[in-house]
Amino acid sequence: MKNNETPTSLIIIFGATGDLAKRKLFPSLYKLYEKGRLTDRFAVIGVARRSISNDEFQESIQESVKSAAGKEEHVQEFASHFYYHSHDVTDSDSYSALKKLASELDDHYGLNGNRIFYLAMAPEFFGTIALHLKKDGLTEVDGFKRLVIEKPFGHDLDSAKELNNQIRTAFQEDEIYRIDHYLGKAMVQNIEVIRFANAIFEPLWNNRYISNIQVTSSEILGVEERGRYYEKSGALRDMVQNHMLQMVSLLAMEPPIKLNTKEIRSEKVRVLRALRPIEGEDVHNFFVRGQYGEGEINGEHLRGYRQEPMVEEDSNTETFVAGKLLIDNFRWAGVPIYIRTGKRMGTKSTKIVIQFKDIPMNLYYQTEKTLNPNLLVIHIQPEEGITLHLNAKKAGENMDATPVKLNFSNKESDGINTPEAYEKLLYDCMRGDATNFTHWDEVALSWSFTDKISAVWEKTKENFPNYPSGTTGPKKADELLEKDGFFWWPITDLEVTNC
Numbered sequence: 001m002k003n004n005e006t007p008t009s010l011i012i013i014f015g016a017t018g019d020l021a022k023r024k025l026f027p028s029l030y031k032l033y034e035k036g037r038l039t040d041r042f043a044v045i046g047v048a049r050r051s052i053s054n055d056e057f058q059e060s061i062q063e064s065v066k067s068a069a070g071k072e073e074h075v076q077e078f079a080s081h082f083y084y085h086s087h088d089v090t091d092s093d094s095y096s097a098l099k100k101l102a103s104e105l106d107d108h109y110g111l112n113g114n115r116i117f118y119l120a121m122a123p124e125f126f127g128t129i130a131l132h133l134k135k136d137g138l139t140e141v142d143g144f145k146r147l148v149i150e151k152p153f154g155h156d157l158d159s160a161k162e163l164n165n166q167i168r169t170a171f172q173e174d175e176i177y178r179i180d181h182y183l184g185k186a187m188v189q190n191i192e193v194i195r196f197a198n199a200i201f202e203p204l205w206n207n208r209y210i211s212n213i214q215v216t217s218s219e220i221l222g223v224e225e226r227g228r229y230y231e232k233s234g235a236l237r238d239m240v241q242n243h244m245l246q247m248v249s250l251l252a253m254e255p256p257i258k259l260n261t262k263e264i265r266s267e268k269v270r271v272l273r274a275l276r277p278i279e280g281e282d283v284h285n286f287f288v289r290g291q292y293g294e295g296e297i298n299g300e301h302l303r304g305y306r307q308e309p310m311v312e313e314d315s316n317t318e319t320f321v322a323g324k325l326l327i328d329n330f331r332w333a334g335v336p337i338y339i340r341t342g343k344r345m346g347t348k349s350t351k352i353v354i355q356f357k358d359i360p361m362n363l364y365y366q367t368e369k370t371l372n373p374n375l376l377v378i379h380i381q382p383e384e385g386i387t388l389h390l391n392a393k394k395a396g397e398n399m400d401a402t403p404v405k406l407n408f409s410n411k412e413s414d415g416i417n418t419p420e421a422y423e424k425l426l427y428d429c430m431r432g433d434a435t436n437f438t439h440w441d442e443v444a445l446s447w448s449f450t451d452k453i454s455a456v457w458e459k460t461k462e463n464f465p466n467y468p469s470g471t472t473g474p475k476k477a478d479e480l481l482e483k484d485g486f487f488w489w490p491i492t493d494l495e496v497t498n499c
């Protein structure tokens with residue numbers, strides 16, 4: 001499989017026997033290989049503590065890519081590029097053996113000294129690994145060196161700064177690829193194209209024509225086996241600090257002067273700088289937290305969050321957040337951006353609704369004697385597409401208006417599933433395109449925004465649980481919009497399939 005575009009590289013995956021590696025990284029690398037986007041000159045070293053042979057590791061690779069696989073012989077060929085190195089990352093002595101193996105593979109495959117270090121492990125190890133990579137000479141290479149790092153990037157601003165200082169001893173900012181897998185999603189990347197490639201939207205994309213924006217990311221799943229992690233995180237740190245604020249910055253940024261990493265990131269940073277800080281008493285007026293109780297989804301009775309494994313019986317951790325954001329700049333002054341995210345909700349859906357202002361005078365009548373506002377709905381997942389809600393003439397003699405929906409679905413247009421976020425992000429990293437990764441300035445500004453909210457929530461206990469599993473969240477989340485004369489557009493009415 002030949003491709004001149006992607007440079008050769010050695011990819012060292014720390015945590016290669018873990019869930020992320022098996023479910024996401026290996027299948028994504030395989031898809032790139034099968035599409036010819038990965039040159040034959042690549043090698044992967046898998047690092048983890050357990051003692052397994054190269055053969056066993058290669059078998060596990062074949063197993064994990066099976067469902068993504070096309071031809072059997074490609075799978076074997078692909079897996080033959082994988083090597084296993086048993087190594088405890090806290091053990092200083094074993095880095096020299098890793099360095100030796102890396103140099104041998106570099107020579108064997110002709111990798112030009114290009115190295116990608118992928119940290120698919122618990123964040124408490126990130127600093128130690130980065131320090132050792134430098135100290136033991138693994139980052140002394142002739143080619144490029146890149147560090148890919150998973151969320152969470154710290155727990156608050158202070159811990160994020162500490163982690164950043166540790167990894168910056170071995171890598172420059174432009175060598176650090178902080179993953180936010182939402183940025184790899186096809187429709188999140190499409191926000192930019194919808195806005196900047198269409199003459200009809202950009203002139204309306206401001207406070208003169210938009211009344212409010214609603215960003216929802218809801219999950220049916222509960223906390224599952226991640227109770228220990230989630231108890232320390234909660235929805236604010238797990239979803240708002242990263243994915244939700246990233247989507248908001250893409251929606252609200254100014255057109256960049258060029259579509260390159262530096263310009264796009266600097267426009268996103270400007271949005272986060274203009275985000276009005278919510279602190280003190282205001283937190284209660286602008287943000288709502290929730291925690292799921294027992295309930296029913298698809299006929300199945302489900303336990304509440306406090307009954308989940310490794311969760312405290314009186315846990316004060318939020319599994320739901322709704323908030324009102326305001327961006328204090330000329331374009332957005334006065335336009336509320338509502339965000340909401342939660343676990344154990346009735347629907348799995350990530351959607352953005354842009355609600356346009358009403359026309360100055362209504363000449364037409366519908367059953368409810370009002371015209372529906374125009375909506376632009378961006379379906380991020382599981383559906384991928386765009387729907388534009390308009391008003392048109394009702395069929396028949398009279399001139400009554402009726403709502404119609406213009407619909408574009410990614411799946412229908414391509415006839416294939418769009419590539420997984422990880423596939424795109426790995427490909428970008430190999431080519432050195434950091435646009436869809438988070439810059440330190442974005443991380444820092446996002447933490448400083450959410451830290452002010454955490455500070456208030458940590459001091460006060462909420463009356464949890466306050467929403468049953470299978471619902472749309474606590475009542476207060478609806479009141480947040482009602483106070484402003486709005487309501488959450490019901491997710492199920494917006495589905496592409498309902499068009």
Ligand code: NAP
Binds near residue numbers: 014015047088119122
């Ligand atoms: P996991 O299943 O617990 O895997 C952890 C990996 O680290 C295993 O390979 C484990 O192998 C290895 N490991 C643990 N301690 C080690 C040590 N001292 N030295 C060397 N290797 C060690 O975790 P995961 O779900 O894959 O998640 C990895 C990271 O990705 C976490 O930061 C997580 O927050 C993030 N993440 C995961 C997902 C996901 O879908 N899973 C999604 C987003 C972000 P041994 O036990 O053999 O050492």
